[in-house]
Amino acid sequence: MLKQHIDTDVLIVGAGPAGVSLAINLGKRDISTILIDQKPKREVGYKPCGDALSPNSTRRLFELSGIMQPRGEEIAENLASAHFRPVLDFELSIDFTSQTIDRLKYGQRLLKSLTDYASVTFKPNHKAIETIIENSIVVGCKIRQSNGKIISIYAKIVADCSGITGIVRRTIPDSVCNKFSKKLLKQETIVSYREIIETSKPHDYQKQMRIEYHDEMPPPGYFWIFSKGEKQLNIGVGWLLNDNNKDSNTKTILEILRKKIFPDSKVLDGAGDTLPGRLPQYSMVCDGFITCGDAATLVNPISGEGHGPALLSAYYASEIVELAIRNQDLSESFLWKYNIKIWKEYGYDGGLGIAVHKLLNSVPFSDFSFLFEKGIISQEDVDSIMYSTAVKLPIAQKVFKGLRKPKLLIKVAKGLLLAEKIKKLSQNYPEKPEKFDRWVKKIKKIERKQI
Numbered sequence: 001m002l003k004q005h006i007d008t009d010v011l012i013v014g015a016g017p018a019g020v021s022l023a024i025n026l027g028k029r030d031i032s033t034i035l036i037d038q039k040p041k042r043e044v045g046y047k048p049c050g051d052a053l054s055p056n057s058t059r060r061l062f063e064l065s066g067i068m069q070p071r072g073e074e075i076a077e078n079l080a081s082a083h084f085r086p087v088l089d090f091e092l093s094i095d096f097t098s099q100t101i102d103r104l105k106y107g108q109r110l111l112k113s114l115t116d117y118a119s120v121t122f123k124p125n126h127k128a129i130e131t132i133i134e135n136s137i138v139v140g141c142k143i144r145q146s147n148g149k150i151i152s153i154y155a156k157i158v159a160d161c162s163g164i165t166g167i168v169r170r171t172i173p174d175s176v177c178n179k180f181s182k183k184l185l186k187q188e189t190i191v192s193y194r195e196i197i198e199t200s201k202p203h204d205y206q207k208q209m210r211i212e213y214h215d216e217m218p219p220p221g222y223f224w225i226f227s228k229g230e231k232q233l234n235i236g237v238g239w240l241l242n243d244n245n246k247d248s249n250t251k252t253i254l255e256i257l258r259k260k261i262f263p264d265s266k267v268l269d270g271a272g273d274t275l276p277g278r279l280p281q282y283s284m285v286c287d288g289f290i291t292c293g294d295a296a297t298l299v300n301p302i303s304g305e306g307h308g309p310a311l312l313s314a315y316y317a318s319e320i321v322e323l324a325i326r327n328q329d330l331s332e333s334f335l336w337k338y339n340i341k342i343w344k345e346y347g348y349d350g351g352l353g354i355a356v357h358k359l360l361n362s363v364p365f366s367d368f369s370f371l372f373e374k375g376i377i378s379q380e381d382v383d384s385i386m387y388s389t390a391v392k393l394p395i396a397q398k399v400f401k402g403l404r405k406p407k408l409l410i411k412v413a414k415g416l417l418l419a420e421k422i423k424k425l426s427q428n429y430p431e432k433p434e435k436f437d438r439w440v441k442k443i444k445k446i447e448r449k450q451i
Contacts, residue, residue: 004151008034008121009325011141011155013128013168015044018293018310019161020110025065025318027117031325034153035120036143038127045107048194048271050226050304051076051100051234052209057308064315067110074109076100076228077207085212098209100228103307128162131171137330138172138288156330157321160291161314164189164274169281169291177286177332179436184297186241188278190304193250194224194236195258197265202230216256218245220360223257233262238304240277240357277301277357279350279422279447280342282440283433285335292317298346301353309346316341332433340429347426348419355415355422358451363411414451421446 010026012019015037023035037044058069082096114120125146132140132152140154160168170182210225217223221239228234237254239245250272258265276297284296292298293310300306320338324330422443430439 004149006034006151006153008032008153008155010034010157010159010321011153012036012159012161013141014160014162014293014295015039015107015111015122015124016047016161016163016293016310017107017110017307018295018314019159020044020107020114021061021067021311021314022159022161022292022318022321023114023120023122024067024110024117025315026321027114027120028065029318029322030117030119031322033120034123034155035114036123036126036128036153039124041111041122041124042108043104044111044124045104047103048269048273049103049192049275049307050194050224050236051103051228052079052098052226052303052305053101053307054098054305056097057311061311061315064312065318067113067311070099070101070106074102074106076102076232079209079227080207081209083208083210085210096209100209100226100234128167131158131168133173133176136176136287138168138176138286141168156288156325158289159317159321160289160295161293161310163294164276166291166295168289169295172286172289177283177289179283179286179433179440180281180291181297184276184278186246188276188297189241190238190275190277190299190301191241191250191272192236192238192275192304193254193270193272194234195254195270196228196268197233197235197258197262198268199231199233199262200264200266203227203233203262205233206230214257216253216260218248220357221245221248221253223254232268233265235262238275240301242361275299275304275306277353279354279443280346282443283339283436284342285338286332288330290317290321290335290338296342297350298342300349302356309349312345313342316345336431336433340431343426343429347429348423351422351426352419354447355419355451358418359411359415362451411451414449418446418449418451 009032012022012035015035019035023033026033061067062069077100079098081093083091083093085091114122127144128141129144130142131138138158140152143151143153158168160166169180205225205227208227212223214223217237223237226234237250276299278297280298281296284291292313294306298309298313317338320335324334425443430436
């Protein structure tokens with residue numbers, strides 16, 4: 001069989017939000033780019049998730065690069081409030097602006113916009129199967145086409161935007177780079193199942209996003225209800241895997257909850273998914289390589305929202321990739337600035353998420369009503385968690401409120417302290433690769449701490 005070779009400046013693997021955003025931004029910079037995806041073109045954009053997307057992320061992307069925000073039929077509903085019910089007899093509500101979107105329509109529109117850029121080529125039905133390494137540098141990928149033929153695409157920089165599978169990242173040998181994970185651990189994986197349902201009459205959750213806990217779910221599981229219009233809802237369950245819940249079935253549990261809460265509903269679509277539930281990859285670059293979005297584990301471990309980070313991380317990647325191409329410097333050292341940018345942007349999100357999951361694993365859900373009722377955790381604290389800003393817990397002022405359950409108060413304080421330590425390290429990401437090993441030892445030590 002004749003072996004085919006294709007050359008380009010940048011090869012992007014994966015046409016999800018990160019891959020398409022990166023391709024558009026490189027197109028704007030007139031960088032020769034090939035974007036591939038294993039799906040047929042008509043399926044690009046579909047993803048079984050909560051469909052919630054913060055307008056802040058897309059607004060910021062529009063301000064940075066001109067990529068239009070979701071519009072028209074791409075928006076299912078503009079959400080106005082968020083509701084949390086950790087136990088059946090307690091609910092906390094806050095004003096919270098978000099949107100549920102049609103991921104397929106939005107993804108297809110972004111994909112269509114690639115035709116505006118002559119330097120960008122999209123190849124559907126192309127699956128990356130192996131990373132090509134030469135002289136310890138990433139130089140391309142072997143690709144399987146839909147007809148079974150294997151071709152090689154060579155690039156100055158390969159961008160892994162392939163989602164949680166991280167097909168490029170995980171096929172880079174440790175001898176080339178050992179600064180990022182090749183495979184996610186079980187305890188770093190969120191499993192979920194979601195359905196789009198139609199109710200027989202207007203539902204009671206208009207313009208709401210809800211996160212609830214029910215006894216049918218294994219801790220630290222959560223059940224979400226996101227409104228998608230007068231008679232449509234996006235519902236789902238998910239949890240970070242651990243030894244106690246690894247055998248629980250997300251699809252079965254969601255079916256039980258749907259029949260209990262929405263007995264007359266009709267299922268329009270249902271599918272499972274897995275998400276990264278950990279800190280960002282400690283490094284996201286090596287010689288000739290960069291990674292964005294889910295492949296870089298840029299998903300908020302609390303909300304599971306990764307669409308916004310995917311879009312924005314790809315923009316940041318386009319900035320450094322353009323400079324690398326123009327300066328003909330594809331080295332890890334030159335690309336390292338991307339690591340610094342991403343960790344300062346998303347390190348605290350991950351740290352707070354890890355702290356919350358540790359807390360959920362060590363504290364019974366019944367104790368959460370106590371935390372809220374006594375004002376130990378306030379609405380302001382929940383706002384901070386939702387917007388990933390610093391959560392403040394003035395122990396001296398609140399200690400007397402928690403005297404009935406001092407161990408619980410101590411665990412909450414330890415969790416927030418853990419998040420703050422990760423935030424501090426995020427803001428002090430090493431300026432050069434030579435200082436990486438010392439930094440990563442510190443952050444791994446913090447991650448291992450129990451609450």
